[in-house]
Each structure stands twice: as structure tokens, then as C-alpha cells.
Amino acid sequence: AQSVTQPDIHITVSEGASLELRCNYSYGATPYLFWYVQSPGQGLQLLLKYFSGDTLVQGIKGFEAEFKRSQSSFNLRKPSVHWSDAAEYFCATANQAGTALIFGKGTTLSVSS
Amino acid sequence: DTGVSQDPRHKITKRGQNVTFRCDPISEHNRLYWYRQTLGQGPEFLTYFQNEAQLEKSRLLSDRFSAERPKGSFSTLEIQRTEQGDSAMYLCASSLEGVLNSPLHFGNGTRLTVT
Numbered sequence: 001a002q003s004v005t006q007p008d009i010h011i012t013v014s015e016g017a018s019l020e021l022r023c024n025y026s027y028g029a030t031p032y033l034f035w036y037v038q039s040p041g042q043g044l045q046l047l048l049k050y051f052s053g054d055t056l057v058q059g060i061k062g063f064e065a066e067f068k069r070s071q072s073s074f075n076l077r078k079p080s081v082h083w084s085d086a087a088e089y090f091c092a093t094a095n096q097a098g099t100a101l102i103f104g105k106g107t108t109l110s111v112s113s
Numbered sequence: 114d115t116g117v118s119q120d121p122r123h124k125i126t127k128r129g130q131n132v133t134f135r136c137d138p139i140s141e142h143n144r145l146y147w148y149r150q151t152l153g154q155g156p157e158f159l160t161y162f163q164n165e166a167q168l169e170k171s172r173l174l175s176d177r178f179s180a181e182r183p184k185g186s187f188s189t190l191e192i193q194r195t196e197q198g199d200s201a202m203y204l205c206a207s208s209l210e211g212v213l214n215s216p217l218h219f220g221n222g223t224r225l226t227v228t
Contacts, residue, residue, distance in 0.1 A: 009153075032212075032213055041221065042221065043116075043117065043204070043206075043218070043219035043220050043221050043222070044156070044204070044206075044217070044219040045219075046216040046217065049216075051213070090155050090156070092155075094212055094213060095158070097169070098211060098212065098213045099161055099168065099169055099211060099212065100146060100158045100161055100169065100212060101156075101158070101212055101217065102158065103148075103155030103156045103157070104155050105153065105154055105155050106153075106154075106155050
């Protein structure tokens with residue numbers, strides 16, 4: 001069955017530093033992959049998605065993610081983190097029927113000044 | 114786009130009581146989803162509607178849980194005979210098309226505490 005794993009529960013990054021959040025997927029064929037962000041007091045918001053094609057995808061808020069089949073990974077990156085990026089980040093994949101999303105356990109990002 | 118709204122924001126109930134939550138999706142969205150999120154976990158899929166039809170239910174949705182979307186607009190999620198293990202954030206999401214074609218828009222959730 002499809003699943004995603006986020007190895008890091010909590011990451012702290014200095015403001016202005018680069019960020020990489022890890023996500024590993026488990027599925028034989030090319031998966032449908034997503035990154036969502038949950039800011040305090042707000043609903044989850046889609047940052048970006050990958051289905052096929054160019055393995056580097058751009059999203060909102062300056063985020064990007066790279067699909068690497070050889071590593072079964074879809075890591076989220078941002079070159080310079082802002083304090084407002086502090087939030088919980090979820091990697092997700094679609095279920096086999098393509099009718100719902102399966103989320104990882106999330107990574108909490110803290111930004112230090 | 115007024116967003117997905119959920120009511121109530123918080124609910125505290127005693128074990129054994131019934132509770133009902135409401136979700137109002139974005140008006141033109143025909144897909145509606147319920148998820149449950151517990152501390153330290155990502156959202157877990159519960160059920161999904163296309164218009165008024167409930168097309169998929171997770172095995173997480175025990176017999177005590179029932180969801181409806183009577184007119185293809187708002188939806189309710191009822192939990193009967195609540196247990197402490199039901200304590201969680203219940204999230205509703207809607208989308209214009211399926212998850213592969215349009216993003217899910219999530220509400221802020223209803224936090225249930227069962228004492």
C-alpha cells in the first residue's frame with residue numbers, strides 16, 4: 001500500500017538559512033506526491049505536487065521539491081527560511097484509487113532568530 | 114471563496130455521549146472529505162463524498178461513526194457512544210475535482226475532547 005515517511009519529527013533552522021525536509025515514499029510505480037503546510041490556527045494548505053515530468057517542482061511561498069526515484073524521496077526545500085515559515089509540514093501521497101490523500105506524520109519546523 | 118468552515122471549533126463531551134460536527138465546504142466543490150488528526154500524527158482519511166454519495170469509507174470509521182451529506186452541500190459527522198480514544202482533531206476538506214486534479218482545501222477543524 002502507498003505510504004510516505006517523514007524521518008524528522010522536529011527541525012530548527014535559523015532565519016535566513018536553507019531548509020530541507022525529508023520525505024520517503026513507498027510505492028512501485030510513479031507515485032503522486034504532495035507537500036502541505038499547517039500553520040498555527042490555520043487549515044492545511046497545498047505547497048506543491050508532483051505527478052510526472054520535470055523532477056524539480058516549484059510551489060508557493062518560495063518552496064520547491066525534488067523527486068528522486070533512485071532514493072524514493074521527495075524532499076522539500078527552501079533557500080532562505082523566514083520566521084513565518086514556522087509550521088508543521090506534511091508529505092502526502094494519493095491512495096491507489098486516487099480518491100484520497102495519505103499523509104505522513106509531519107515535521108514541525110521551528111525558526112530561530 | 115469563503116473557505117471551508119467547521120463547527121464547532123471545540124467540543125468537550127463525556128464518554129458515552131453522542132456528538133455531531135458540521136462542515137460547510139466551498140460552495141462549488143462537489144468532493145468532501147473527513148480526516149482525523151491525533152497528536153503527533155498526520156491526518157488520517159475517514160471518508161469521502163462526491164456530491165451526496167458517500168463513495169469511500171476507511172476501516173478507521175467504526176460502526177459508531179456516521180457521515181452524511183444530504184444535499185451535496187454541507188456534511189455532518191456523528192460519533193455515537195464516544196470513547197476517550199475518539200479525542201482528536203476532526204478535519205474537513207473539499208475539492209472541485211478529485212485529489213489528482215485539484216487541491217484539497219481544509220477547514221480549521223473541530224477539536225474533540227472526550228473525558
